[in-house]
Amino acid sequence: MATEIKAPTFPESVAEGSVAAWHKQPGDSVERDELIVEIETDKVVLEVVAPEAGTLSEIKAQEGDTVQSEQILGVLGAGAAKSGAANKAKPKAEAVSENKSEATANKPAAGNKPAVAGKTYEVKAPTFPESIQEGTVATWHKQVGEAVKRDEVLADIETDKVVLEVVAPADGALTEIKVEEGSQVESEAILATFAEGAGGDAAADEAQPAVEAKAEEGGDEKIGDRILAPAARKLVAEHNLDVNKIEGTGKGGRILKEDVQRAFESGSAKKSANKPAAAPQAAVAAAPAIEGERPEKRVPMSRLRQTIAKRLVQAQQTAAMLTTYNEVDMGAVMEMRAQYKETFQKAHDIKLGFMGFFVKAASEALKRFPDVNASIDGADIVYHGYQDIGVAVSTDRGLVVPVLRDTDSMKIADVEKSIVDFGKRARDGKLGIDEMQGGTFTITNGGIFGSLMSTPILNPPQTAILGMHKIQDRPMAVNGKVEIRPMMYLALSYDHRMIDGKDAVQFLVTIKELLEDPARLLLDI
Template structure:
């Protein structure tokens, strides 16, 4: 029987999504509720579980495709193919018991340039669990990114050598999988009694991996989250909803309120949580930046009216032709590239007793994520069009929020833009991202009365802040840079004429 896999409801006012990742390919065996693919919308990431056990037959919407609600994603051949994979080999049952089970080591993957160790953040499988090939086993945290570890083969997880919280070296051994005969039926006979459990209670279904990760980050347990997936499976959105709810007042609170309350001990009302590797690295690098660079900040303000008018006039044509929205970031990137050509010191860095001038602009774009600030890099931004910049920033932003940025995508930046305005910041002093010598801080656009040609006019204004390393950049250069950015944004025609 063929089953169609279709795009689920994406949420209020959301009509389409992009296929981000397929976790299965045609011919792969899948179990009921096993995650097949991940869709990305403007607001959330949506995981698509398998409605039945069987074999993937065809993928209709490949990665990168844009799909509408209820669009056909793939087809599944229903049956027992998800478990006894060699169903077609029924004529030779005698060969099955004779087939030896082999072991496969699960190793720490390459972590990236200059990264030698990681922390085991979360195991999504337990010893005795049956796993499919390429199914996610655990997640590792490095100083910069999260790394997912897939199963190298189908089988049964027989041993976990590095538990949650353990520090592991690149190339180290994480676990052992028994493959072969043990892959189709739990060959480790000690646990047959546990098999019926999932069918007796719908709450024993496997939660979405991204939901497990988010529960760990938010300090929630599955009992505190109501799953809306099939058979009560907990999805990422369920965790976000649970985290947004106010904590319920303790049931015993009314009865436990004496006439003369005794002040609670401060320690009993505190919570101690170990910092993630990413947060430790952010803290260390920011402090290093303050201790190393002679950091100074200069400020200006820009009238955003011209940019807003252009976006309003051309946004529909731009999106129709290029398939991406025309945002503010492409204007700021172009303006910074223009200013960096005139003031190359801001795009340079100190290396020992040398100053290294960059004849290119690799633009870092600071992105806030649930686990901390990351700075993916738009490489060769000086050679890109508005549309290319918008597409790349959107792609990197989605990867950052999903925790799927690679090491290469966060290295080599020569200058950074940080937009605190998305959080409502009116003015701030950004901290340098070493070894860079400059970072531009964008802020909230706010209508303010301005004196123009002797008259008071209400204009959409934004404060700009340039933090710079005074060891490389003089005050004159910093002010000139910021003025050029202001001029380019207030009259974008200057960018076309290189003025």
């Protein structure tokens, strides 16, 4: 049965791509997930892999051709071994059998797949987008000799924008790690070697008691009758949680990283008193702290933190940055939120927060003041006919700014859902590079950490950024009387090269008016 090979689904900001290189030709046999063709877009190079094993029977888009999202590129025929390929099967099997160790050859479980047992792979770093030059090996989740399953995470590569996962190409085990944690690597650099079939069923059976006893070892861990994914196991150990109180949403009740984070944030999995997993590390760290001594700890700055530092300094050095302030009475928004929050949650399965109102108010204000929605490119001014608003999200690794696209056409429920999704995936390091590029304006909310007033720094090449702060009751003069009102300070930092002070002040006043009378958002006035 023939299988269509399609181009990937392009991000919204990418209209089309071009076929950069075919790695297989008609008649070539391919394995499942083997690289077939590369598609080059204006931002990244996307890899297209074989959806299943077979033979490439037809190429429909030649190298250099322009293709659209999910366009058919070629056809994969069923059966990897045809005619001439069948004649080569025997020598290939003989070559493979020569590479097998005696232990692997004598293992009963290997008898089902003699043609592939012992096959070795080079584990490579992912293909980095053009905007990323190199990455750092952040964590090895597996060690040499540990049994792993196909597509299980072997290592994390941290770049200045995202964390990329390197997964196992098949069932087997690592035979050699060539790049240690903390080392810098380039795109497609060889990280390790991997042997298919190594660390199989027998090894897994022998390792089972040790896995239950050691939380620091990789692979799926079984604690009692609960099975934990590697990342979940690490979080459980770090936070000293009770796995019996964590609901697993993975296959067969497997506890995933997201399940642990959800349980930890909700407080439903209290720390266990009889399993102080984090205590040994704390004891080691505290040991040198003898009275009278002044201990220090030196750690390398993460790539993301280096990039943040570079961009913040660049913004202050290259822009004529100025900040204007105002304050908004949040009473109307809070009353609307209190009145409809339960109905809203039932209708949209998401809580009604404040950010949705600010995003919609900013979208309307950006339409009225196009200079604030513009950017500077060298000696040119680029006016954007759309509103793509970045929302700053704080993570353990640093601040990231995923972008909401076409916010003018989004509903408040869509905004709230997207922000919750961004926050979750940002903490997991799952945000894509395309999701953090191309914004025309940014909103940052220091109020969630208790900030009363601050001066946000521009996010180049944007020319303005809005800072939200905590809502605090203050005495205000209302119709000649003193009333206690829930007030929030707003700060708008802007590039004075592009935006005049009058426009910046009026832009901020527009946001204030829209928030103090939310009906304006519906009436477009």
